[in-house]
Amino acid sequence: SQQGEEDPQALSIQEGENATMNCSYKTSINNLQWYRQNSGRGLVHLILIRSNEREKHSGRLRVTLDTSKKSSSLLITASRAADTASYFCATGERRKLIFGQGTELSVKP
Amino acid sequence: GAVVSQHPSRVICKSGTSVKIECRSLDFQATTMFWYRQFPKQSLMLMATSNEGSKATYEQGVEKDKFLINHASLTLSTLTVTSAHPEDSSFYICSADLAGGPSNQETQYFGPGTRLLVL
Numbered sequence: 253s254q255q256g257e258e259d260p261q262a263l264s265i266q267e268g269e270n271a272t273m274n275c276s277y278k279t280s281i282n283n284l285q286w287y288r289q290n291s292g293r294g295l296v297h298l299i300l301i302r303s304n305e306r307e308k309h310s311g312r313l314r315v316t317l318d319t320s321k322k323s324s325s326l327l328i329t330a331s332r333a334a335d336t337a338s339y340f341c342a343t344g345e346r347r348k349l350i351f352g353q354g355t356e357l358s359v360k361p
Numbered sequence: 362g363a364v365v366s367q368h369p370s371r372v373i374c375k376s377g378t379s380v381k382i383e384c385r386s387l388d389f390q391a392t393t394m395f396w397y398r399q400f401p402k403q404s405l406m407l408m409a410t411s412n413e414g415s416k417a418t419y420e421q422g423v424e425k426d427k428f429l430i431n432h433a434s435l436t437l438s439t440l441t442v443t444s445a446h447p448e449d450s451s452f453y454i455c456s457a458d459l460a461g462g463p464s465n466q467e468t469q470y471f472g473p474g475t476r477l478l479v480l
Contacts, residue, residue: 294471351404
């Protein structure tokens, strides 16, 4: 079963702009993770934020977590064409990952 | 480190045949591997959890006789799609977490996926 929803489902921006993706989930969590998937490829782990954290940074990535609203956001700053991919949030239940629907990001040069 | 490979990367087969997909952890041991299925433009759906030396745990709605999983060693899990039909055409992805990790092991390492097309 899916844990939650992501929005937008698709996002198209120009290179250099910021991209924000949101994820909502349903149950209590220990952590929330964001993954990236290039077309037709496997997933790459981007960042993990724990339930007691509110914000986390990694390079051009910024993730926030609001456990009261059961939501998280992923911000990619100064986007590049190479950031074009699908982005998924995922929550863990006893070592199993449950993924959101994903946001398809297209960054135009 | 933590590289997971899958073989084959893509396979085309006739309806009724069986297809085996291998998932290997190349530079680490994986007590647990996971098999996912992904339809176009959709998210990953967990099919089963594969534990080395024991039977796999299947998610609700996944036919265990249809999707045979074997995890014979700490570096290899296989998924066999038996008597494949066109509706089994999909992208199959495996992942692994580190053996000996904490019970709340968090990050999984994903293989590149196998695209199956059943004619």
